Amino acid sequence: MIAKKHAPLLFGLLLSGVMSLLVSGVATLRAAGLNATFLATWMQAWVTAWALAFPAVLLVAPWTRRLVERITGVD
Numbered sequence: 799m800i801a802k803k804h805a806p807l808l809f810g811l812l813l814s815g816v817m818s819l820l821v822s823g824v825a826t827l828r829a830a831g832l833n834a835t836f837l838a839t840w841m842q843a844w845v846t847a848w849a850l851a852f853p854a855v856l857l858v859a860p861w862t863r864r865l866v867e868r869i870t871g872v873d
Contacts, residue, residue, distance in 0.1 A: 810855040818847035 800808060822843040830839055866872070 806859070807856070810859060811852060814851035814855040815848055818851040819844050822847040 823840050826836065826840040826843050830836060
């Protein structure tokens with residue numbers, strides 16, 4: 799079991815992984831089409847996207863939480 803204190807990091811890792819997987823898949827499909835090399839091309843694009851998305855999620859998440867709190871009036 800992973801310690802609860804690591805929950806925000808794990809959340810960012812999983813969220814960025816799933817989102818970058820989906821977005822890179824759609825972008826790869828639209829750019830290259832469904833062909834024999836689609837899966838390999840997609841996985842290469844995903845690894846690159848995830849490497850950028852994970853730190854971005856960690857940096858943007860605190861700002862986004864504060865913005866949501868302001869918009870919704872949650873203290």
